[in-house]
Amino acid sequence: MTIKDEIKKIRDNVYEIPGSYNKQMRASGRLYIDDESFEALEEGAVQQIVNVACLPGVFRYSIGLPDIHFGYGFPIGGVAAFNMRNGIVSPGGVGFDINCGVRLIKSNLCQEDIEGHLDELVDALFKNIPSGVGSKGKVKLSQDDINNVLDYGAEWAVENGYGWDEDLEVLEENGRIKAADSSEVSDKAKKRGIPQLGSLGSGNHFLEIQVVDEIYNEEVADVYGLKKGMIVIMVHTGSRGCGHQVCSDYLRLMDKAYKNYKINIADRQLACAPLDSKEAQSYLKAMYAAANYAWANRQMITHWIRESFEDVLGKSARDMDMQIVYDVAHNIAKEETHDFKGRDMEVLVHRKGATRAFGPGREEVPVKYRDVGQPVLIPGTMGTASYVLHGTQTAMEETFGSTAHGAGRVLSRSQAKKDYNPEDIVNNMENNGIKVKATSKSVIAEEAPGAYKDVDSVVRVSDSTGIAKLVAKVKPLAVTKG
Numbered sequence: 036m037t038i039k040d041e042i043k044k045i046r047d048n049v050y051e052i053p054g055s056y057n058k059q060m061r062a063s064g065r066l067y068i069d070d071e072s073f074e075a076l077e078e079g080a081v082q083q084i085v086n087v088a089c090l091p092g093v094f095r096y097s098i099g100l101p102d103i104h105f106g107y108g109f110p111i112g113g114v115a116a117f118n119m120r121n122g123i124v125s126p127g128g129v130g131f132d133i134n135c136g137v138r139l140i141k142s143n144l145c146q147e148d149i150e151g152h153l154d155e156l157v158d159a160l161f162k163n164i165p166s167g168v169g170s171k172g173k174v175k176l177s178q179d180d181i182n183n184v185l186d187y188g189a190e191w192a193v194e195n196g197y198g199w200d201e202d203l204e205v206l207e208e209n210g211r212i213k214a215a216d217s218s219e220v221s222d223k224a225k226k227r228g229i230p231q232l233g234s235l236g237s238g239n240h241f242l243e244i245q246v247v248d249e250i251y252n253e254e255v256a257d258v259y260g261l262k263k264g265m266i267v268i269m270v271h272t273g274s275r276g277c278g279h280q281v282c283s284d285y286l287r288l289m290d291k292a293y294k295n296y297k298i299n300i301a302d303r304q305l306a307c308a309p310l311d312s313k314e315a316q317s318y319l320k321a322m323y324a325a326a327n328y329a330w331a332n333r334q335m336i337t338h339w340i341r342e343s344f345e346d347v348l349g350k351s352a353r354d355m356d357m358q359i360v361y362d363v364a365h366n367i368a369k370e371e372t373h374d375f376k377g378r379d380m381e382v383l384v385h386r387k388g389a390t391r392a393f394g395p396g397r398e399e400v401p402v403k404y405r406d407v408g409q410p411v412l413i414p415g416t417m418g419t420a421s422y423v424l425h426g427t428q429t430a431m432e433e434t435f436g437s438t439a440h441g442a443g444r445v446l447s448r449s450q451a452k453k454d455y456n457p458e459d460i461v462n463n464m465e466n467n468g469i470k471v472k473a474t475s476k477s478v479i480a481e482e483a484p485g486a487y488k489d490v491d492s493v494v495r496v497s498d499s500t501g502i503a504k505l506v507a508k509v510k511p512l513a514v515t516k517g
Contacts, residue, residue, distance in 0.1 A: 092122025101496035102443030108304030111388035125307035128385030134329035135273030166517030172233030185217035188327030192334035216320035228277030233335035237517035361410035392426035415490035429501035442487035
């Protein structure tokens with residue numbers, strides 16, 4: 036009998052791993068996934084849900100979302116909340132690319148406005164926004180500058196001319212977690228971050244020019260300022276080498292800490308520390324600082340996107356109404372208040388490859404979106420559609436206000452390079468009217484659409500279970516990748 040044999044289906048697209056499965060479990064497991072994906076799901080990812088459910092202070096459920104797959108310690112597409120009184124924090128529950136996230140920028144342009152300029156726009160974006168492994172940004176930072184970036188995030192970028200004041204109103208956490216402390220970030224992490232600010236990076240990070248293809252909810256789309264046929268730009272990137280180093284630094288610290296605090300863990304990759312410990316508090320402050328770096332990074336990229344459109348189209352970004360719709364973090368742990376049986380509970384919610392999906396009325400949602408819930412941005416894979424959804428009360432009740440973050444890999448990068456020919460991918464995309472520009476052919480093979488789950492299926496599960504509801508579908512016209 037396998038672990039999957041013990042899982043019970045409790046309603047369409049929702050499964051439960053009973054707490055009785057393992058006597059060490061302190062909570063049940065929950066899976067939001069369709070039947071076909073459940074059959075294909077790696078047992079290792081299910082085991083990781085169980086392992087997380089055994090950690091001290093875990094609250095209610097250890098959750099796997101529709102894009103779940105095996106990760107470092109926690110599954111990618113995983114959510115878990117820990118009681119602030121007796122819980123833990125684990126870097127494995129956030130991941131190496133701290134605050135890898137997605138930003139959507141709208142415009143008043145339609146496809147006809149850019150058709151004759153698409154090649155120019157792609158070239159300008161590729162030139163103005165560095166991408167690729169180890170790519171370096173265009174801004175030279177001093178030691179004081181990097182500390183301010185880590186402490187102030189997108190605020191620092193806007194104050195230094197990279198954006199508009201109103202941009203901050205529509206960023207998760209307004210682009211800055213105030214509890215961040217740059218003094219908890221190592222010199223090595225800062226040195227890695229200094230040259231990379233304002234760069235896209237490699238792997239599944241991308242910048243896309245898209246068109247709004249379908250509207251599913253006119254009322255919410257109107258609140259978000261989205262219309263069918265509108266040109267939008269999506270950015271997917273994170274904290275670059277700085278965030279990776281912060282995670283590496285604190286994994287070493289936590290590897291000692293969990294032993295010192297005599298915490299039993301099922302997997303060494305779940306190394307953690309009690310929330311009231313010095314190790315946990317230091318990690319949180321450093322992780323928040325890396326999250327701030329990511330918001331500053333996406334803010335600077337936004338500035339150069341606007342400049343690129345201005346240069347090519349000869350209009351100001353203001354005249355093109357290039358406003359940010361929203362910006363969401365995919366890898367982060369945050370202190371939040373969630374209702375449990377009519378009582379407010381203070382918990383630290385780990386989201387690893389998961390999107391916050393707060394419903395109507397939450398004060399964390401920008402005022403102009405508060406009546407309908409926050410925008411949820413779920414990107415597809417290279418050459419496929421992406422989606423805008425809205426957060427729901429169901430998500431607040433079941434998943435700590437969380438949903439999926441993307442398609443989720445099904446093939447390793449090395450396997451994808453063996454299975455896919457980059458020229459074939461480029462030709463297929465161009466035959467479908469999508470321009471693609473990347474730093475190398477290997478990146479195109481690594482990021483082949485077939486290396487990922489079907490994003491349409493992932494979004495359908497989010498919508499059908501109510502943990503986020505569909506608003507709009509956007510399809511790519513041009514993609515730049517590292």
